[in-house]
Amino acid sequence: MTYTLILLRHGQSEWNAKNLFTGWVDVPLSEQGRAEAVHGGELMKKEGILPDVLYTSMLRRAIMTANLALDAADRHWIPVHRDWRLNERHYGALQGKNKKEIRDEYGEDQFMEWRRSYDTPPPAIEAGSEFSQDSDPRYAGEPIPATECLKDVLERLLPYWEDTLVPELKSGKKVLIAAHGNSLRALVKHLDEISDDDIAGVNIPTGVPLVYELDEETLKPIKKGGTYLDPDAEAKIAAVANQGK
Ligand SMILES: O=C(O)[C@@H](CO)OP(=O)(O)O
DSSP states (O other): EEEEEEEOOOOOOOHHHHTBBTTTTTOOOOOHHHHHHHHHHHHHHHHOOOOOOOEESHHHHHHHHHHEEEEEEEOOOEEEEEEEGGSOOOOGGTOOOBHHHHHHHHHHHHHHHHOOOOOOOOOOOTTSSSTOOOOOOOTTSOOOOOOOOOHHHHHHHHEEEHIHHHHHHHHHEEEEEOOHHHHHHHHHHHHTOOOOTTTGGOOOOOOOOOEEEEEETTOBBBSTEEEOOTHHHHHHHHHHHTOOO
């Protein structure tokens, strides 16, 4: 027996389309992103991979993507849980900045260090500044960050994975996680046991369901890397990798 986990990065957001660092800024989906979400749901329906329970971040691009996808899959009625531990990596002072401009100003190496290194966070965001979340009521009382590297994301995500998501899977439910490029990269790093260096080369496309069958004893993937339900996933992965160019 195996357990089924479906990972879904939100569809293209308005800030993805504008090439801006987003992180915890709560931007809406673009029109293309809404279409990607519906398509993702249609793929789940076509393949008969239908989730029993939904987990999302606290950000509308993930929430809306899941709503649209589940509606298209006729699974709009499943129970929902939301938690900030599934949020995108907090991009610190880079939130709201244009990726190409940052690359031009600081150079390719620094840009990629901030964007894809495992343990170098960008500079912290200033409390009270335009794109800070320090007074956002949805995080009241939570130990929220002012910047994060991927290692930080994994450290806040793993307890949630172990304590909440694993028990759901072990109860036999097909679990859908609707989240973000970097929170899903952190989870994929853990599942596929990807090294700190190699995770820099892993990118997750928007709106494409990624299905993992997990061994019931070890909770490790039967097939490393899982299976994208969209045959065009490779081209979409390359587009994410090339952002900022
Ligand atoms: O801006 C962000 O929050 C993320 C995801 O869109 O970007 P990147 O892929 O550069 O980590």
